Amino acid sequence: xxxxxxxxxxxxxxxxxxDDFYYNGNKKISLIKTTFANSNLREVSNTTYYKTPDxxxxxxxxxxxxxxxxxxxxKYLETKYGFTVIKELxxxxxxxxxxxxxxTIQKANDxxxxxxxxxxxxxxxxxxxxx
Numbered sequence: 001x002x003x004x005x006x007x008x009x010x011x012x013x014x015x016x017x018x019d020d021f022y023y024n025g026n027k028k029i030s031l032i033k034t035t036f037a038n039s040n041l042r043e044v045s046n047t048t049y050y051k052t053p054d055x056x057x058x059x060x061x062x063x064x065x066x067x068x069x070x071x072x073x074x075k076y077l078e079t080k081y082g083f084t085v086i087k088e089l090x091x092x093x094x095x096x097x098x099x100x101x102x103x104t105i106q107k108a109n110d111x112x113x114x115x116x117x118x119x120x121x122x123x124x125x126x127x128x129x130x131x
Contacts, residue, residue: 020050020105022121023112031058031105046101047125059125062101064108067093067118077114081107095123 020031031050034057047059064083068074071092078085083096098107104122111120 060122063123066120073116
């Protein structure tokens with residue numbers, strides 16, 4: 001009986017667990033939500049922290065870096081995904097802001113899968129390791 005209860009609870013928990021990841025090139029990198037615990041990184045308000053499988057701490061806020069293949073598609077994507085362009089960083093590369101920071105990773109992943117996008121990644125806050 002306890003085994004059946006445990007299996008039922010495990011199934012329920014797995015249904016509600018989020019599978020956070022981001023694309024780095026064509027590779028999915030898993031993310032585990034964590035508390036801020038890294039003395040090399042200054043804690044920033046309005047930021048959610050994640051740990052990668054390599055134990056790298058990444059901060060995520062409401063910004064995404066987006067490189068688009070066809071500049072003419074920017075307005076269409078802005079309307080479809082509900083983001084605001086903050087500024088153009090380089091040719092066809094933009095810093096954009098989403099309305100809900102809890103959706104930053106998912107929106108970056110959705111944008112990455114668009115055919116007109118070269119890359120889309122949350123504007124991570126990372127540690128800098130000295131050599």
